[in-house]
Amino acid sequence: MNLHFRAFSFVDRITSLQPRTRITGSYTIPSGLNDFPASLAAEAIGQLAAWAAMSAVDFKSRPVAGLAGRIDLLAPVRPGQVLELDAELESVDEEAVAYSGGARADGTPVIRLQHCVGPMVPVADFDDPQAVRDRFALLCGQGAIPEAFNGIPFLPLERTGGDAGQCLRATLRVPVTAALFGDHFPRRPVLPGTLLMNANLQLASALAAEIPLPSGCDTWILRTILDVKLRAFIPPGEVLEFEAVLDECSDHTAVLAVETRSFDKSRAGGKRVVGSARVLLSTEECA
Amino acid sequence: MIPSNNEITKEEILAVFPKVAATMADALACDAEKVKLDASLIDDLGAESIDFLDIVFRLERAFKVKIPRGKIVEDARGDLSESEFDQGGVVTAAGLARVKTFLSEVPPGRFKSPLNVADIPRLFTTETFCKVVIRQQRATAAAGASQPT
Numbered sequence: 001m002n003l004h005f006r007a008f009s010f011v012d013r014i015t016s017l018q019p020r021t022r023i024t025g026s027y028t029i030p031s032g033l034n035d036f037p038a039s040l041a042a043e044a045i046g047q048l049a050a051w052a053a054m055s056a057v058d059f060k061s062r063p064v065a066g067l068a069g070r071i072d073l074l075a076p077v078r079p080g081q082v083l084e085l086d087a088e089l090e091s092v093d094e095e096a097v098a099y100s101g102g103a104r105a106d107g108t109p110v111i112r113l114q115h116c117v118g119p120m121v122p123v124a125d126f127d128d129p130q131a132v133r134d135r136f137a138l139l140c141g142q143g144a145i146p147e148a149f150n151g152i153p154f155l156p157l158e159r160t161g162g163d164a165g166q167c168l169r170a171t172l173r174v175p176v177t178a179a180l181f182g183d184h185f186p187r188r189p190v191l192p193g194t195l196l197m198n199a200n201l202q203l204a205s206a207l208a209a210e211i212p213l214p215s216g217c218d219t220w221i222l223r224t225i226l227d228v229k230l231r232a233f234i235p236p237g238e239v240l241e242f243e244a245v246l247d248e249c250s251d252h253t254a255v256l257a258v259e260t261r262s263f264d265k266s267r268a269g270g271k272r273v274v275g276s277a278r279v280l281l282s283t284e285e286c287a
Numbered sequence: 288m289i290p291s292n293n294e295i296t297k298e299e300i301l302a303v304f305p306k307v308a309a310t311m312a313d314a315l316a317c318d319a320e321k322v323k324l325d326a327s328l329i330d331d332l333g334a335e336s337i338d339f340l341d342i343v344f345r346l347e348r349a350f351k352v353k354i355p356r357g358k359i360v361e362d363a364r365g366d367l368s369e370s371e372f373d374q375g376g377v378v379t380a381a382g383l384a385r386v387k388t389f390l391s392e393v394p395p396g397r398f399k400s401p402l403n404v405a406d407i408p409r410l411f412t413t414e415t416f417c418k419v420v421i422r423q424q425r426a427t428a429a430a431g432a433s434q435p436t
Binding site: 066067091093094095096098115117119227229230231276 | 313316335336337338340341344348353355356357
């Protein structure tokens, strides 16, 4: 089966494009999925912005995941919903695209991205430039056939240690083969940055479950992710080390620092930080 | 035109330094005290290429200026053509003289010869970015002054 533009693509249609400025589009979450994590809604916004950026530089370069200043998780999304996507480009050139964007489902804002920056890389290093152009034309015209996405592979985090309520550590072996690598990207398979952050959020949620709650509160809610930074491409088969640390905690808010490292013998300490972010937790209204 | 730093005073640099240092500390997730005026971003602060993008965009927001990507190297090149500035990615003697003049805050001993264009960012210090901010503030002010009212 051809996986290109199927296994990890989250824009079905581009509904408007103001060159170098603004783009809107949509994506129908396949109804047969078990779930659709918020990180994939963020990916959809990033991909929409990427189409606007690529069209601005005549498809010579494409952005890859780099920075996200702030991601607000506003509401959960469900399979079968249609995401209405938008992105505002602050700047775009051959080196980087800066944008903000959001997604709505059933008229409700579900996620908001601010101050995102994607470093631009040559399209031809990652994909067939003509195939990318053809896809853009399709998205701007009749649109792609929905329901192509079959879900992401299970990426099991294996806990390796920690200190209850203070920190958690885990490792993850990135699969050597997975359908998503046929789409992300055909000429250079790499683990999508949003899946790296998804794994970080899983660990953050596990740590949050261990942090004592204020009296009368049921749970910590993961609401905002700050200062997301992705430093390196993660190839298939890479072994990654994850760590989530409780940085601050007051009555009804907590801040976690999450970090991902790869093993790199050429560096002092034998490890390289490949991703980092801060996660803001807060409680629901308590009794 | 030979690029010059004469017009940027130490007072101007010190005026923007605290905010530049705080912005860089946020980007590099380090203490602001660690961001000295003469600190090398790569060698002292461990910055990588994504950090440079992060710093530039944060400075744009903090100071409400636009900093075109590649601005520092472009300004250092001045009116030299690309072939006068570098040959096959290696900075020429004329280009190196320009870079040394433009990056006057960098101690002479840190300039390697031959110098690859790709290695110019290794020379950047906190003061380099203070100067970028000041130049862009002036450019913004000049553009505003030239707008018809």
